[in-house]
Amino acid sequence: xxxxxxxxxxxxxxxxxxxxxxxxxxxxxxxxxxxxxxxxxxxxxxxxxxxxxxxxxxxxxxxxxxxxxxxxxxxxxxxxxxxxxxxxxxxxxxxxxxxxxxxxxxxxxxxxxxxxxxxxxxxxxxxxxxxxxxxxxxxxxxxxxxxxxxxxxxxxxxxxxxxxxxxxxxxxxxxxxxxxxxxxxxxxxxxxx
Numbered sequence: 001x002x003x004x005x006x007x008x009x010x011x012x013x014x015x016x017x018x019x020x021x022x023x024x025x026x027x028x029x030x031x032x033x034x035x036x037x038x039x040x041x042x043x044x045x046x047x048x049x050x051x052x053x054x055x056x057x058x059x060x061x062x063x064x065x066x067x068x069x070x071x072x073x074x075x076x077x078x079x080x081x082x083x084x085x086x087x088x089x090x091x092x093x094x095x096x097x098x099x100x101x102x103x104x105x106x107x108x109x110x111x112x113x114x115x116x117x118x119x120x121x122x123x124x125x126x127x128x129x130x131x132x133x134x135x136x137x138x139x140x141x142x143x144x145x146x147x148x149x150x151x152x153x154x155x156x157x158x159x160x161x162x163x164x165x166x167x168x169x170x171x172x173x174x175x176x177x178x179x180x181x182x183x184x185x186x187x188x189x190x191x192x193x
Contacts, residue, residue, distance in 0.1 A: 085139025
C-alpha cells in the first residue's frame, strides 16, 4: 500500500509539476543556485530529507516484497484513513503548486524573479505545498505503521522546518521586504503555527 502511495506522489507531485511548469513557461523550474546548496542549513536539510525519503521508499519496497512488516495492523480502517491522508496531502500539494503558477521553483532553486503568492491556499498557510507533503507522509505512517517509518517521517519534518526557516523565509524576506513581513504577520507558516 505504501509503495503505491509513494509512486502516486512521485508521478503527481514531483514529475507532474515539472512537466506542468515546463508547458507553462518553457523551463523546468529547476534553477541550480550553488550559493543555496553550499549553506549549512541546506546541507542539513538535504541529508535529513534524503535519509527520510529513501528510508521510506526502502521500507515500502521491502513491505511490497514481504520482507518488512508493519508493527500494527489497523485493518481496513487504517487503509481508509491512510489513503485519505495520502490523497488529501497530494491534492493540497498539487493545488498549491498550480496556484504558484510561474513563481514555482524546485526546492533550492532560489529565484529573484518570483512574485509573492498570497491567494488561494496561500491565504491560509504560507507553505501549503510543504503542508500537503507532510500530510501525505502522515498517511504513509498509517499505511505502514512501524517505528522506522515514523523515524523517517520525523527526519523529513525536521528537514522541512530547517529549509523553510533558514533558507526560504530569509530569501523571501530579502526579495519582498515589508510585503512579506506583513504577510507573515497575518498568515501562519503552516495552518496552526
